[in-house]
Amino acid sequence: MRILFIGDVVGRTGREAVGAALLSLRARLGLDLVVVNAENASHGFGLGPDMADALFAAGADVLTLGNHAWDRKEIIPYIAQQPRLLRPLNFPPGTPGAGAAVVEIAGGRRALVLQAMGRLYMEALDDPLRGTAEALARHRLGVTVQAIVIDFHAEATSEKMAFAHSFDGKVSLVVGTHTHCPSADHQILPGGTAFQSDAGMSGDYDSVIGMQKDAATLRFWRKMPGERLQPAEGEATICGVFVETDDATGLARRIAPLRMGGRLSQEMPPV
Numbered sequence: 026m027r028i029l030f031i032g033d034v035v036g037r038t039g040r041e042a043v044g045a046a047l048l049s050l051r052a053r054l055g056l057d058l059v060v061v062n063a064e065n066a067s068h069g070f071g072l073g074p075d076m077a078d079a080l081f082a083a084g085a086d087v088l089t090l091g092n093h094a095w096d097r098k099e100i101i102p103y104i105a106q107q108p109r110l111l112r113p114l115n116f117p118p119g120t121p122g123a124g125a126a127v128v129e130i131a132g133g134r135r136a137l138v139l140q141a142m143g144r145l146y147m148e149a150l151d152d153p154l155r156g157t158a159e160a161l162a163r164h165r166l167g168v169t170v171q172a173i174v175i176d177f178h179a180e181a182t183s184e185k186m187a188f189a190h191s192f193d194g195k196v197s198l199v200v201g202t203h204t205h206c207p208s209a210d211h212q213i214l215p216g217g218t219a220f221q222s223d224a225g226m227s228g229d230y231d232s233v234i235g236m237q238k239d240a241a242t243l244r245f246w247r248k249m250p251g252e253r254l255q256p257a258e259g260e261a262t263i264c265g266v267f268v269e270t271d272d273a274t275g276l277a278r279r280i281a282p283l284r285m286g287g288r289l290s291q292e293m294p295p296v
């Protein structure tokens with residue numbers, strides 16, 4: 026199975042870049058499954074229902090959120106009736122929406138997509154390790170589902186690595202989101218799980234993690250609340266991770282970063 030995970034889409038420039046590129050990327054890379062983190066799609070904060078619809082129409086199979094899940098309140102009724110929009114599975118019981126979805130893929134195959142959120146330098150939540158282990162207990166990689174993709178939304182690289190090693194051999198891909206900077210540690214772990222500690226954002230990199238640099242920088246100088254942060258609107262770099270898996274085992278055969286457009290060095294996975 027060929028899978029593309031795209032990191033945090035930030036603002037209009039991120040939405041438009043991803044929206045314009047997804048269908049051609051699906052064809053060029055022969056993709057079976059596309060997962061997009063969209064927690065910052067709405068002006069940097071949250072996701073509007075119209076934007077979710079547009080990303081699905083553009084070629085995303087599953088959208089994930091994160092700590093900005095509820096910044097746009099209109100997404101609360103939307104997520105309750107859209108099983109392919111995920112929020113972290115370790116929110117407290119009773120939270121609207123789901124943290125996992127099974128997607129039907131061409132050829133009678135199925136993929137499980139999950140999102141969990143870290144706790145180090147983040148809001149206190151239920152245990153992401155136990156929550157993920159419980160969600161995984163309902164499936165078997167290579168038997169009930171041919172691939173399992175986990176978006177681990179977390180600040181600390183240490184927590185991301187510990188999380189990935191915990192599920193090595195049990196899932197196809199663990200990819201980090203939230204820091205908005207693509208890491209260069211993509212690898213297949215010893216048990217066969219592909220891992221990259223952060224996919225990076227899909228947004229303008231002449232910025233402070235996607236937001237206009239002047240106002241964001243002043244906050245660090247002054248240590249006082251400043252003007253509301255606005256997304257930077259220069260050309261976006263689409264950042265993502267490409268993985269090819271073996272349908273029989275569900276494990277990864279290869280992992281390659283994707284960076285397309287904008288300021289960062291360009292990377293296109295070889296087909």
Ligand SMILES: [Fe+2]
Nearest residue numbers: 033064065203
């Ligand atoms: Fe983000």
Ligand SMILES: [Fe+2]
Nearest residue numbers: 091092093203
């Ligand atoms: Fe985040």
